[in-house]
Amino acid sequence: MIEDGISSKNSDKTRILIIGGGAQAKYAVDTFTLRGIEVCAVMNLYDSDELDWPATYSCPVLPVNPSLNNALMSNPTHAIACMPKGLEKVEWLTIAKKAGLKPISAIHPSAVIAQTANIGEAVIINANAVIQPFASIGNGVMIHAGCIVEHNAIVEDYATLAPGARMAGWSQVGRGATVFTGANLIPSVKVGNESIVAAGATVINDVPDRVLVAGVPAELKKQLD
Numbered sequence: 294m295i296e297d298g299i300s301s302k303n304s305d306k307t308r309i310l311i312i313g314g315g316a317q318a319k320y321a322v323d324t325f326t327l328r329g330i331e332v333c334a335v336m337n338l339y340d341s342d343e344l345d346w347p348a349t350y351s352c353p354v355l356p357v358n359p360s361l362n363n364a365l366m367s368n369p370t371h372a373i374a375c376m377p378k379g380l381e382k383v384e385w386l387t388i389a390k391k392a393g394l395k396p397i398s399a400i401h402p403s404a405v406i407a408q409t410a411n412i413g414e415a416v417i418i419n420a421n422a423v424i425q426p427f428a429s430i431g432n433g434v435m436i437h438a439g440c441i442v443e444h445n446a447i448v449e450d451y452a453t454l455a456p457g458a459r460m461a462g463w464s465q466v467g468r469g470a471t472v473f474t475g476a477n478l479i480p481s482v483k484v485g486n487e488s489i490v491a492a493g494a495t496v497i498n499d500v501p502d503r504v505l506v507a508g509v510p511a512e513l514k515k516q517l518d
């Protein structure tokens with residue numbers, strides 16, 4: 294069973310509010326559409342030339358409104374926060390919950406998720422990602438296409454795995470950290486909270502909090518303020 298916050302028998306009554314408007318919102322709308330779950334509105338947080346993209350999926354775009362008053366008029370039952378910054382996700386999910394909306398995850402139908410994996414709330418997992426047995430995915434995590442999270446690996450809350458990132462068994466990505474495209478973690482290494490692993494890096498030693506590492510093997514490049 295996919296741990297997305299709804300049961301299949303209730304999916305026909307589920308109406309989703311997407312809070313965001315950028316790439317993560319696009320993934321979520323696409324996934325819900327593929328899974329036959331109704332997106333009733335997208336609340337757009339960004340100025341964008343692409344403001345009308347949700348019309349492709351037949352759902353309205355609403356201007357940003359922190360009280361959610363306008364969004365609630367479209368009768369959503371669930372909400373997902375779709376934006377790069379973890380703190381913003383926390384804030385928007387708190388607002389949505391206070392408004393009575395349940396958090397929901399957007400898990401692409403082609404993602405493979407082991408029965409024993411633990412999946413948090415309001416995550417986005419894109420096409421062809423593989424989450425192996427006893428792996429743990431925290432709240433608000435973004436896992437892009439083709440990532441592999443091996444057995445017993447941990448992705449903490451609000452972290453991001455960019456396309457094709459691979460975590461070997463028992464490795465760990467800290468809260469709000471980002472592992473960019475095609476980077477690899479060998480078994481049991483830990484990337485610290487809010488740190489960044491540059492594209493193509495291979496992490497063979499633990500990475501402290503709030504630093505950028507890059508290269509093969511990954512080396513410290515800079516502290517992040």
Ligand SMILES: CC(C)(COP(=O)(O)OP(=O)(O)OC[C@H]1O[C@@H](n2cnc3c(N)ncnc32)[C@H](O)[C@@H]1OP(=O)(O)O)[C@@H](O)C(=O)NCCC(=O)NCCS
Pocket residue numbers: 437455456473474489490491492493494505507508514515
């Ligand atoms: C990490 C990244 C964001 C750069 O961050 P940044 O803060 O702008 O880093 P800088 O450009 O200041 O680079 C700092 C150092 O790291 C090095 N570096 C940065 N990215 C690197 C990479 N991918 N591989 C090797 N070295 C890299 C730079 O050469 C520089 O090294 P130096 O200090 O020895 O000259 C970027 O390089 C990267 O990996 N982008 C991938 C983004 C991605 O995958 N997006 C997918 C979204 S779906």
